Amino acid sequence: MSDSLTPRFRTRVKVCGLTREQDVDAAVAAGADALGFVMWPGSKRGIDESRLAALAERVPAFVSRVGLFVDQPPELIARCAEHLDLLQFHGDESPEACANAPRPWIKALRMRDGLDLRAAATHYHNAQALLLDAYRPGLPGGTGTTFDWSRIPANLAKPVILAGGLSADNVALAIARVAPFAVDVSGGVEASPGVKDSEHIMSFVEAVRQADARH
Numbered sequence: 095m096s097d098s099l100t101p102r103f104r105t106r107v108k109v110c111g112l113t114r115e116q117d118v119d120a121a122v123a124a125g126a127d128a129l130g131f132v133m134w135p136g137s138k139r140g141i142d143e144s145r146l147a148a149l150a151e152r153v154p155a156f157v158s159r160v161g162l163f164v165d166q167p168p169e170l171i172a173r174c175a176e177h178l179d180l181l182q183f184h185g186d187e188s189p190e191a192c193a194n195a196p197r198p199w200i201k202a203l204r205m206r207d208g209l210d211l212r213a214a215a216t217h218y219h220n221a222q223a224l225l226l227d228a229y230r231p232g233l234p235g236g237t238g239t240t241f242d243w244s245r246i247p248a249n250l251a252k253p254v255i256l257a258g259g260l261s262a263d264n265v266a267l268a269i270a271r272v273a274p275f276a277v278d279v280s281g282g283v284e285a286s287p288g289v290k291d292s293e294h295i296m297s298f299v300e301a302v303r304q305a306d307a308r309h
């Protein structure tokens with residue numbers, strides 16, 4: 095239990111898959127630490143470069159703009175990076191390919207059977223964090239499903255961003271079980287793919303704050 099003089103850990107919040115100005119504003123107003131923009135055209139939440147520019151310029155200082163890529167060309171990544179603070183690689187990018195990125199980066203890992211997270215943390219040792227997401231064949235991200243959180247070892251060498259099927263209803267349990275550095279939400283705060291609901295965003299951030307206050 096913390097007292098008022100003891101700083102508490104604050105679980106960071108990333109809201110992902112933003113496509114609309116009003117959703118960017120809602121996530122910032124709710125207190126999100128990072129906003130994710132899916133640059134992969136195969137996604138229902140995918141946006142193009144001009145949309146990225148328009149959305150990114152609304153984001154104030156101290157809120158990170160994160161661009162998501164799935165095995166995409168370095169030239170595209172470099173152009174998008176002009177509007178981004180951080181890159182999130184969701185495909186089979188090698189550590190070498192990631193290391194050539196023009197911005198700091200995080201590696202998304204889909205929790206398929208047999209994935210050795212300690213080995214992955216060593217493999218991607220230059221990553222700023224590992225984002226752990228559910229595995230669903232054929233879908234590189236945004237599955238809307240959880241995975242078995244007990245597979246995440248304690249004291250992983252990299253900060254953990256927990257993703258996959260989180261919502262205001264289960265994020266407190268996730269924080270209690272995993273104690274991640276950050277949580278990432280997309281489908282759990284949506285009315286439909288790519289269309290966020292400001293009330294759901296607010297409830298999600300509030301649920302994270304309440305969970306933090308209990309620890």
Ligand SMILES: O=C(O)c1ccccc1NCC(=O)[C@H](O)[C@H](O)COP(=O)(O)O
Nearest residue numbers: 110137235236238257258259279280281
């Ligand atoms: O959202 C997508 O469609 C997507 C497509 C390709 C790569 C990544 C994608 N999304 C990543 C995310 O939104 C999140 O990092 C994560 O997957 C959580 O999504 P959700 O389970 O819906 O909360």
